[in-house]
Amino acid sequence: MNTAALLRPLAPLYLLLSLYAPSAAATWLHEEADIMGTRISVELFHEDAAVARRGVDGVLAEMRRIDRTMSPWIESSELARLNREAAAHPVTVSRELFDLIATSLHYSRLTQGAFDITFASVGFLYDYRKGVHPDEAQRRAATDLVNYHNLILDPRAPSVAYGKPGVRIDLGGIAKGHAVDRCIRLLQALGIGQALVTAGGDSRMIGERWQGRPWNIGVQDPRDASKLVAIIPLENVAVSTSGDYQRYFEENGVRYHHIINPASGDSARGMRSATLIGPDATTTDALSTSVFVLGVEAGLALVNRLPDIDAILVDAHGQLHYSDGLLPAQTQQDVKTPTSAPAP
Ligand code: ADP
Numbered sequence: 001m002n003t004a005a006l007l008r009p010l011a012p013l014y015l016l017l018s019l020y021a022p023s024a025a026a027t028w029l030h031e032e033a034d035i036m037g038t039r040i041s042v043e044l045f046h047e048d049a050a051v052a053r054r055g056v057d058g059v060l061a062e063m064r065r066i067d068r069t070m071s072p073w074i075e076s077s078e079l080a081r082l083n084r085e086a087a088a089h090p091v092t093v094s095r096e097l098f099d100l101i102a103t104s105l106h107y108s109r110l111t112q113g114a115f116d117i118t119f120a121s122v123g124f125l126y127d128y129r130k131g132v133h134p135d136e137a138q139r140r141a142a143t144d145l146v147n148y149h150n151l152i153l154d155p156r157a158p159s160v161a162y163g164k165p166g167v168r169i170d171l172g173g174i175a176k177g178h179a180v181d182r183c184i185r186l187l188q189a190l191g192i193g194q195a196l197v198t199a200g201g202d203s204r205m206i207g208e209r210w211q212g213r214p215w216n217i218g219v220q221d222p223r224d225a226s227k228l229v230a231i232i233p234l235e236n237v238a239v240s241t242s243g244d245y246q247r248y249f250e251e252n253g254v255r256y257h258h259i260i261n262p263a264s265g266d267s268a269r270g271m272r273s274a275t276l277i278g279p280d281a282t283t284t285d286a287l288s289t290s291v292f293v294l295g296v297e298a299g300l301a302l303v304n305r306l307p308d309i310d311a312i313l314v315d316a317h318g319q320l321h322y323s324d325g326l327l328p329a330q331t332q333q334d335v336k337t338p339t340s341a342p343a344p
């Protein structure tokens, strides 16, 4: 992907957006709702207002359906049932949930365990709203259960079983990306050619925004919500950001946040944010969480060997790092790890 020439670090997003504002006559719809514990946004265009309406309603209904299936907090969800019963016996699940768990295991293998949905075996001991974390003994004992090999999948049933009591899973690192992809497919089936669907830090777009202009996605400054560190003009791709600033609390100068290093059971502290660009949101969602856990060096090494994937990382000191695909071609041989943004 060659978006390098278009990178505009530090440019204000609203300026670019207002330049590209479409004419008032067009049927643009933009709606937001709070679903899946996060902010959902859908923005789309269709010449037929009824089709545009069906698109927006379809997206919100699909987000609610996936929340009901995959939320660990909704007792009647398939996922909550797994966490209650799968250590005792294999539990039959929908093909959709089975496939997303299988996809999660693919990312566990790809990242040598940095991405691991069994992180929840220790993750449930944290409450970021109440400022609660496990003590060291609790953390060590629970981290012993964090291992994706503890999940036993039978594709025929399809069913899932847990190898040990105490194992739990949580799809928070991949379900929003999956939901965004499902919504994009739904909009494509309606014949909608211009749309942006966002669930928290995960977005995917169809087509360009307006008359040859791209969508502009801002990368937030992890320490100042009013600032952007980069603007990325994009079309027809997905973007996900994982950061240490969405859900966190601090205690004695230590930041506890919602991305857990499966090796330690503690928050991953190698960077402040990881923004991933790729062909679909399931991929970018899983990889943004993964790269955040892996840290700058191992994270960029992974991204640079994956085709069609790029990354913008903000390290623990606030410095920006770009994957090779985002660097201007002439500097790729000279600059391996840039510590500042490339010139526009
Ligand atoms: P968000 O958009 O919710 O900030 P991220 O994509 O950054 O999501 O993922 C964070 C979520 O991923 C956490 O809230 C948790 O549910 C889940 N998670 C945390 N650590 C891991 C991990 N090591 N592997 C897989 N999922 C994780």
Ligand code: MG
Pocket: 172, 173, 174, 240, 242, 284, 285, 286, 287, 288, 289, 290
């Ligand atoms: Mg993610």
